Every structure is written in structure tokens, then in C-alpha cells.
Amino acid sequence: MAAFLKSELETLGASVEYYYPGEQEPGLELPPILLGRYGNDPAKRTILVYGHYDVQPASIGDGWGTEPFELTVDEKGRMFGRGSTDDKGPVLGWLNVIEAHQKVGLELPVNLLMCFEGMEESGSEGLEDLIKKEAKGFYKDTDAVCISDNYWLGTTKPCLTYGLRGCSYYQITVSGPGQDLHSGVYGGAVTEPMTDLTNIMTTLVDNKGKLLIDGIYDQVAPLTEEERERYQSIDFGIETFYEALGSETVCTDDAQETLMRRWRFPSLSLHGIEGAYSSAGAKTVIPAKVIGKFSIRTVPNMELSKVTELVTAHVNKVAKSLNTNNTITVGLIHDGKWWIADPNHWNFRAAAKATEQVWGVKPDLTREGGSIPITLTFEEETGKNVLLLPMGTSTDQPHSINEKLDKKNYIQGTKLLGSYLHFVAEEKAE
Amino acid sequence: MAAFLKSELETLGASVEYYYPGEQEPGLELPPILLGRYGNDPAKRTILVYGHYDVQPASIGDGWGTEPFELTVDEKGRMFGRGSTDDKGPVLGWLNVIEAHQKVGLELPVNLLMCFEGMEESGSEGLEDLIKKEAKGFYKDTDAVCISDNYWLGTTKPCLTYGLRGCSYYQITVSGPGQDLHSGVYGGAVTEPMTDLTNIMTTLVDNKGKLLIDGIYDQVAPLTEEERERYQSIDFGIETFYEALGSETVCTDDAQETLMRRWRFPSLSLHGIEGAYSSAGAKTVIPAKVIGKFSIRTVPNMELSKVTELVTAHVNKVAKSLNTNNTITVGLIHDGKWWIADPNHWNFRAAAKATEQVWGVKPDLTREGGSIPITLTFEEETGKNVLLLPMGTSTDQPHSINEKLDKKNYIQGTKLLGSYLHFVAEEKAE
Incomplete structure (x- = not known):
């Protein structure tokens, strides 16, 4: 998968090197991390994007409706397959953006730095060391970071994610x-x-x-009025939560309080x-x-x-x-550690504008209750703002059987990543 | 093992029949329970003795010092081998008693009924049904029951056991x-x-x-004065208990109160x-x-x-x-259910006299904290007094590696079983 991805990127004109993090155990080499670059114009902003090419295990015997390692699209446009949403779809999104620009003869408005790893599903072994080492090396030009490896809160409204517990x-x-x-x-x-x-x-x-x-x-931290308002506008109902739980055994039936209990x-x-x-x-x-x-x-x-x-x-x-x-x-x-980004940063403002352009709606500003440790590492080591910009929805079932990505989310999501690069190229740093 | 035991008993002149309790699972026959009788003189008392010929699993690879299925006697007279104390030694004790009487030309003073099973280490599957069925059948002549399948409280003083939780x-x-x-x-x-x-x-x-x-x-039940005195005379020190525990994390450091907490x-x-x-x-x-x-x-x-x-x-x-x-x-x-016998019953008085004769000491009257469900079944179904008359000591390690029975306890224990039969034949029913 590393070789495939490297070859695809090189075909698109990106330069890619392998970084070998070492052995997982004696005699077992860890898969390489891909360090990529596309564009090297000092006049442009440089955006570091992260994704992973490894997936969870899967076998049709686990109860999949289709062969997990063959992409199968049903009549509703659901693209079933292991990795479709976590995280091959979003990674391909970045490649699609480059290819689309080339096909319409449009220059990419930013320089792209890429970090694609193959151990995300196994604790990102070796990645932290790489980032610590290369933040001031290969990734030294980074102006902002974008990670597309999480999900919408529901199925209808896109979101930008600015915090993790x-x-x-x-x-x-x-x-x-x-x-x-x-x-x-x-x-x-x-x-x-x-x-x-x-x-x-x-x-x-x-x-x-x-x-x-x-x-x-x-x-x-005390709850601010701005924060409280942010929660009020989030599209989330308690019924959705009951459905996810499979029960109504909740601490509160107030949807917004539920989100705060999970996130902040x-x-x-x-x-x-x-x-x-x-x-x-x-x-x-x-x-x-x-x-x-x-x-x-x-x-x-x-x-x-x-x-x-x-x-x-x-x-x-x-x-x-x-x-x-x-x-x-x-x-x-x-x-x-928890992670929190400033959702008013130009990186987020650009992503919000891109979302409005592509989806026609202001994105929810969300946090997540779980941790994605590498997010914090990117922030701490580069010293730059990190944005989580998801492609798929809450029903995608990553890690489970019948993982899917909706065709609509794949296509619109690719447009969103491309649009984001245009807005982020221009957004004033105030 | 069932066939060996049946053959040994028949050689001694006992009559033995197999009772097959049925299948443990489809196609897997449970081992037979041996129903034995030796003597049928209506003028004599009839004593029902119980034991088991099955043992715990064992393999030298578990850490045994000697091959577990070869009896090995060391210089201290410790007879190592799986089943030596639990419960082949005691079962052989009964056979030795019969053989010894024959060799010295002495008539056994009681009729013996025997119940030897092969599933004791696996929940005595099938035994309860057999007892319920035969208590008023094969075992109908029973005047008292004796079970030798537990242990002394320590290593120096024999005991009779009259209660279980x-x-x-x-x-x-x-x-x-x-x-x-x-x-x-x-x-x-x-x-x-x-x-x-x-x-x-x-x-x-x-x-x-x-x-x-x-x-x-x-x-x-409130503690009676007689009961309290019985505990005072039991040979048991708190240090022995610490040793068994491997710690001093006890609820009380009073030895007698410790026994009461464990037994009553x-x-x-x-x-x-x-x-x-x-x-x-x-x-x-x-x-x-x-x-x-x-x-x-x-x-x-x-x-x-x-x-x-x-x-x-x-x-x-x-x-x-x-x-x-x-x-x-x-x-x-x-x-x-818990089980409690009357330790003043003639069955116990006979066993106490036999103990004094063989070991030169009055036995401790003990109870145990654990349950041996079949004890209660024998009592309930025959309606007769049940006595637990142990052969081995607290250091025998049944169920563990290096299970042993001391040669002294095997020989004196055999004498005890024989002596018990003489005293129990004569003890007044008051």
C-alpha cells in the first residue's frame, strides 16, 4: 500500500521519500511513513496534510455484506469496503485534488506537505519520533496542518473539529x-x-x-458565553444519541448538555x-x-x-x-493531553468558507470526547494551528463490519479539500 | 481404575456391582460408581464408607518433583503421587483393613457397604441420583456413614469433622x-x-x-458454651494460618476466633x-x-x-x-446447604476412641469452611449420622503439584479405619 501510494503521488509529480521508523519486533520492519511534497513556491502558504494508508483487519467471515477488500457501491451510493472512510477515502481526496487541478490546468494555490503513515490502527508506532525529528526538518515550512481522519457528528451537517479530550x-x-x-x-x-x-x-x-x-x-476552564452559543447551534438531537447508545440510559436528556459532557x-x-x-x-x-x-x-x-x-x-x-x-x-x-485549537484561526475560517461553498451550509464547530494523540503532537512540534476536517459521516462504521463512505461525501469531500486549499491560501492571518 | 478397584475388592471376597450414571455428553459414558458389600450378618451394624478413585489431572511438566503417576517415597517417608492422599490412599485403607483381618483370621465386626465413585473431582456427576435411588435400596441397611476424604487441621493432631458450611x-x-x-x-x-x-x-x-x-x-445459631470450649481445645495457632495465607492480612489475630469465622x-x-x-x-x-x-x-x-x-x-x-x-x-x-452432625453421636464416639487407641491422643472436633455437597446427601438420604474421618494432614497438597501422603499417616490411618470399625460395632447407641 505504501508503494502504491508513493507511485500514485509520484505520477502526479509529487516528490516522496520513505521514512522507516524501525522494527516493531526483531526481524519485523515497521511500514514506511511517506514524506511527500507537492509544490515549493516560497510565495505560497504551505499546508501539511496527514492521513494513513493502513486499515483495520477485515474478513467476509466477520459478517460483511460484501467482500471487504473489493470496493462495492450499492444503489444508494454507499461505497462499502475496508478503509473506504478510514482513511483511504480522505487520503485519495488529497490526490484527487492535485489531479483535478492538473486536468483543468489550474495551479495549486499552496505548497502541500504530506505525512501518510501505515501504523495508525496500531498506535501510530514510530510516527511521533518522525514528527519530532522532521517538524523543523522536512516539515519546517508548515504554516498550518489539516487532518481528515474523523467524522461528522451526524449525517446531514458537515463540521470542523477543534478539540479533543x-x-x-x-x-x-x-x-x-x-x-x-x-x-x-x-x-x-x-x-x-x-x-x-x-x-x-x-x-x-x-x-x-x-x-x-x-x-x-x-x-x-469555565464555560464562556461564546462557547455556550456554539453548542446551541450544533445540529444534534438526543434521539440520535439514544440510537447510537442502543438505550436511553443517559445522564441528561438535554442534547447540548450531552455534547458538553462528552467534549468539554x-x-x-x-x-x-x-x-x-x-x-x-x-x-x-x-x-x-x-x-x-x-x-x-x-x-x-x-x-x-x-x-x-x-x-x-x-x-x-x-x-x-x-x-x-x-x-x-x-x-x-x-x-x-487534551487538545484544543482556536476555531477563529485563519485555518478554521478558511475551512468554514470552503464548507459553505461546497455544502451550502455553515459547518458545526465540534469537539470530540476521545483522543487522537498525534493531533497534539503535530501542534506541539510544528507550533502551528491544526484543523480536523472530516469527510465521512457518523454512519460510516469505521473499525466495524460494512465500513462505507457515501459517494456524495467522497465527491463533495474531495471538493471541500480542494476548496479549503484555495481559501486557506488567501485567508488573512489578521 | 474402576476395573482395578472392582477386581481388588472381589479378590478380597467383596461383592461389587457397577452403576453407570449415564453419559456426560453424547457418546461419552460417565465412569461407573462401585456399589460394594462385604459381610451380610444381620446381627452386625452396617457401615457405609465412601471414597473416590478418580484424581485431579497431573503432569510432570506442571512442576512435580517426581513422575506424578508413579508412587515415589522419599527418605522422610513422604509418598508422592497424584491421588496418594486424595483419595486413593484412604480408599486403599479400607481394602487394607479387610485384607489385614483376613490375614490374622479375624472376622470383620461390621458389615461394610461401599460407594466408590470416579467423578468426585468433576462435581460427583451422577452420584446424587445414585444415592437418592439406592439409599433405600442397595444401601438400605446402613447404620452410619464414614467418609475419609478430608484432612487434619494441622500436621500433628488427628481430627473428626462434624460440620461444613x-x-x-x-x-x-x-x-x-x-x-x-x-x-x-x-x-x-x-x-x-x-x-x-x-x-x-x-x-x-x-x-x-x-x-x-x-x-x-x-x-x-447462637454460640453455645460447649461449642466455645470445643474451639479452645483445638490445636491451632495463628502463625500456622499466616503461613497458609502467605500474609498476615487477617480479620482477627485470635486463632480460635479465626476458626469460628471460617467454620461456624x-x-x-x-x-x-x-x-x-x-x-x-x-x-x-x-x-x-x-x-x-x-x-x-x-x-x-x-x-x-x-x-x-x-x-x-x-x-x-x-x-x-x-x-x-x-x-x-x-x-x-x-x-x-451447610451440614452439621452431632459430634456426640455413637458414630463419632467410636471414631474418637479409635483415634485415642491408634494415635494416643483425643482428636480435635473440627468443622470446615467449604462444602462437600455429597456429605449432606448421604445424611439426608440415609437418615443416618455421617462422620468425616481424615487420613492425611494439612500439608498433603491435594489438587496441587507434589501431592503426597505420609507413610505414617497411611499406616496409622489404615489402623484407625480398622479400629474405628471395631469401636463402632460396639459403641452403645445410648
Whole structure:
């Protein structure tokens, strides 16, 4: 796929080099990252675009309606195929833009820098190092970044995405006996680690989604009036959310508050327990060592180190209050920072104008609840504004069976990417 | 093994028939249960003895010091081999008793009925039906029952066992969304089933082992003075318990109270959660449906149906207080009743006298925290007193690698079984 993409780009006149990030394991080379350039006019702005040529695994046996690695278009114009929307369609969009300009004899109004990787579905292994290395090298001319690798909020209205939550993932370890015990033989006489662990886990969050860790909300940026208005105008109904959930088990039935809870407020989820009995049926075990997993989705202006400090203090305080003889520790497994861009930046203004031109509607300004760590890396390393400009819709089913991209979104989306390059070439930096 | 045992018994002059309990799965016959009789003198008492000829799996690759299916005796007289103590040694003990009587020309003072099964390590499949069917048939002459299939409390003092706790196993199911959700995308906006479940689980028991379910202790028989004294005389130190646990994480450091907590008071253990994330590492999932598992060890005079009623009422009350929109149900997976025998019964008095004769010491009167469901079935179906008369010690490692039976316990234990038959033949029924 790397070779195909390199060859396509070179046919279009782009220069492309492979960057090999190294081995995933001894003897297994990671796929190359493509560093591309099209145009080198110092008078033009330079836009760095990112995409990925790898896809999730797929097999017709998983339940696909069509062969996942043959593009199949149905009568509704749905283009089924693995990677159609995530992320081969959007990557091809950029290539189509170059080709279309050549065919109508129009010069591209910007220089394009490209970063196309092949490990996105496996944690973008090697990419961060490349960006850190080349931000001031191959990518040094970057004026703004555009990533087309997410989705509309619904099916009818395009959007620009300017924020992502971070994620700080923790584990609480409670250990007591030297090995798992039979609950018949020992139950009642030993301090059971599971009892301590569940007692701590319940003190972290309530079932309305409120974090119960002292001081955590002090770090959350207050909601501004401009922000509140932005949410009011977003095209999103609670019924759509019920449909996505498959239930109505929500913390609020207010659609706009739901979006804010997903995008701009922190949340805490209890993921599970390692070391306890987790299979179907019944086992009479007293687990000797149990590890509770939870994570906090972080938002501006939460400081990651401060979050970990508050979590640690909270767990230690509760652990002490339990007056237990088990050993309790809490630790961070990993954290990744939230990302927020200025949606009034010229990069976003250009994308909004392009959207109005192509789709005839002002785009929603959205955020997402999940993290795309590489977004933040692009911003931090280049120091430039990063825009997420999605092509597909919420019904595309990336990562699932029957992934698709609507033909309309592919064609209009390609026009949008092209139009964006024209607007971004001209938009005043104020 | 069934054929070997049948042949050995027949060589000794016992009559033996196979009972086939049926198929475990289509095409897979369950191993036969051996129904044996030795002696048929209406003037003598008839003792029903139970044992099993199946063993746990074993392979030298599991870490055994010797080939598990070759009996290997070391210089300390430890007879290593799978089944040595659980339960081939004790079963052979009964055969040795018959053989020894024949060799010295002594008549056995009782009639022996035998029940030797081959599925004990797999839930005694088919045995309960056989006992229910034959208690008033093949086993109708039974005056008392003796089972040698448990262990001494320690390594120095023999014991007679007169009680076992029951086990009522429950699950609490909390379900909300139609499928697992990404915590980044949905966290904060949905009522998470894990939050509700951990909140309920923490209300069941505290970390000192106290059950928090209303009314549960009203069902527990009060401790009598006789009982308290019985515990005082038992040879058991807290250090032994620490050693078995591999830690000092106990609810009390009083040895006798520890025994009571394990044997004669109820306990509640939280075993784990099905449906939540349970592996190593980090996964940012909001589990859609989680099933919390816990069980209560029951003791006299708890009524199983009442226990389930109290548990259900408690969980429903807590669930209601959570004011959740998730669906919460609680259900019984299985229950088995506790068992208690009268340790002053002639069957026990005979065994105590035999112990004093063979070992030179009064046996401890012990109970066990776990359940051996078939014990209760023998009692209920025959209506006779059941005695647990162990041969091996607490260090025998049944079910583990390097299972052994000490030669001393095998020889003295065989003598004990023989001596027991003489005392039980004569002990006044008062």
C-alpha cells in the first residue's frame, strides 16, 4: 500500500521519500511513513496534510455484506469496503485534488506537505519520533496542518473539529494473601482485597457522571458565553444519541448538555478489575491481588501532573480510611493531553468558507470526547494551528463490519479539500 | 481404575456391582460408581464408607518433583503421587483393613457397604441420583456413614469433622447501553453500569468480614458454651494460618476466633465481575453489561430460601436508592446447604476412641469452611449420622503439584479405619 501510494503521488509529480521508523519486533520492519511534497513556491502558504494508508483487519467471515477488500457501491451510493472512510477515502481526496487541478490546468494555490503513515490502527508506532525529528526538518515550512481522519457528528451537517479530550489512565492495586484462596476455607477470616478495591472505586465518581475527587473541577476552564452559543447551534438531537447508545440510559436528556459532557467536561469511567474472577458461571475464589482500572478524560485547562496528584491523594485518603491491612497502591498507566485549537484561526475560517461553498451550509464547530494523540503532537512540534476536517459521516462504521463512505461525501469531500486549499491560501492571518 | 478397584475388592471376597450414571455428553459414558458389600450378618451394624478413585489431572511438566503417576517415597517417608492422599490412599485403607483381618483370621465386626465413585473431582456427576435411588435400596441397611476424604487441621493432631458450611452463590447484573462504548466518545453522558455495580457490591460486606445485609445474622445459631470450649481445645495457632495465607492480612489475630469465622459464622466474598475489562494493561471501554459475582457461606440455622430473600431485598433496596436508569437484577446461581452432625453421636464416639487407641491422643472436633455437597446427601438420604474421618494432614497438597501422603499417616490411618470399625460395632447407641 505504501508503494502504491508513493507511485500514485509520484505520477502526479509529487516528490516522496520513505521514512522507516524501525522494527516493531526483531526481524519485523515497521511500514514506511511517506514524506511527500507537492509544490515549493516560497510565495505560497504551505499546508501539511496527514492521513494513513493502513486499515483495520477485515474478513467476509466477520459478517460483511460484501467482500471487504473489493470496493462495492450499492444503489444508494454507499461505497462499502475496508478503509473506504478510514482513511483511504480522505487520503485519495488529497490526490484527487492535485489531479483535478492538473486536468483543468489550474495551479495549486499552496505548497502541500504530506505525512501518510501505515501504523495508525496500531498506535501510530514510530510516527511521533518522525514528527519530532522532521517538524523543523522536512516539515519546517508548515504554516498550518489539516487532518481528515474523523467524522461528522451526524449525517446531514458537515463540521470542523477543534478539540479533543485527553486521557489519564490509572490502576489501583490491592494485594493481601500470597495466593488466591478458596472462599469456603478462608472466607470470613481474611481481609479480602476485592472488598477494599470496590470500596475505593465507588468513591471516584457517581452514577450521574460527577467526579468525586477533591479539587478536580477547579482545573476545568469555565464555560464562556461564546462557547455556550456554539453548542446551541450544533445540529444534534438526543434521539440520535439514544440510537447510537442502543438505550436511553443517559445522564441528561438535554442534547447540548450531552455534547458538553462528552467534549468539554471531564469524565471518569471504571473499566474493570484485573485479577478477580471474570468469566461466566461461578468460582468460589478470594482473589489475592486485584487491580482496578479507571481513566479520566481531561479537558482544558487540566494539568496532567496535577490530575495525577489529586487522584493519588484521593485514593490514599480513602485507603487510609478503610483501616485495612491489605497493601494499596495507585499508579498512572499512561496519560495523553487534551487538545484544543482556536476555531477563529485563519485555518478554521478558511475551512468554514470552503464548507459553505461546497455544502451550502455553515459547518458545526465540534469537539470530540476521545483522543487522537498525534493531533497534539503535530501542534506541539510544528507550533502551528491544526484543523480536523472530516469527510465521512457518523454512519460510516469505521473499525466495524460494512465500513462505507457515501459517494456524495467522497465527491463533495474531495471538493471541500480542494476548496479549503484555495481559501486557506488567501485567508488573512489578521 | 474402576476395573482395578472392582477386581481388588472381589479378590478380597467383596461383592461389587457397577452403576453407570449415564453419559456426560453424547457418546461419552460417565465412569461407573462401585456399589460394594462385604459381610451380610444381620446381627452386625452396617457401615457405609465412601471414597473416590478418580484424581485431579497431573503432569510432570506442571512442576512435580517426581513422575506424578508413579508412587515415589522419599527418605522422610513422604509418598508422592497424584491421588496418594486424595483419595486413593484412604480408599486403599479400607481394602487394607479387610485384607489385614483376613490375614490374622479375624472376622470383620461390621458389615461394610461401599460407594466408590470416579467423578468426585468433576462435581460427583451422577452420584446424587445414585444415592437418592439406592439409599433405600442397595444401601438400605446402613447404620452410619464414614467418609475419609478430608484432612487434619494441622500436621500433628488427628481430627473428626462434624460440620461444613453451605454456599449460596449470587450474581448482580447491571445493564445499560446496547453495546460496549468507547469511554472517550461517551464518557460523562451515559449512566455507566460499572458505577452502579461497584456501588451495590460495597454494601454487601465490610473489610472486617461483617455481612451488611439486614437480618442475615438473625438466622445464625447462637454460640453455645460447649461449642466455645470445643474451639479452645483445638490445636491451632495463628502463625500456622499466616503461613497458609502467605500474609498476615487477617480479620482477627485470635486463632480460635479465626476458626469460628471460617467454620461456624457466615462469610461473604466478592469474587469478581464478568463483562468488565479484566486483562492486563489499559482499555478505554465503558462496559455495557456487567455481572458482579459474590457468594455467602452459610451456617446453621440459616435457611437457604430466606438468605436469598434477604439478599434480593437488600440489592433491590440499594439499587432503588441509586436512582439509576440502568437495569439491575439479582439472581441465585446455585446454593448448597451447610451440614452439621452431632459430634456426640455413637458414630463419632467410636471414631474418637479409635483415634485415642491408634494415635494416643483425643482428636480435635473440627468443622470446615467449604462444602462437600455429597456429605449432606448421604445424611439426608440415609437418615443416618455421617462422620468425616481424615487420613492425611494439612500439608498433603491435594489438587496441587507434589501431592503426597505420609507413610505414617497411611499406616496409622489404615489402623484407625480398622479400629474405628471395631469401636463402632460396639459403641452403645445410648
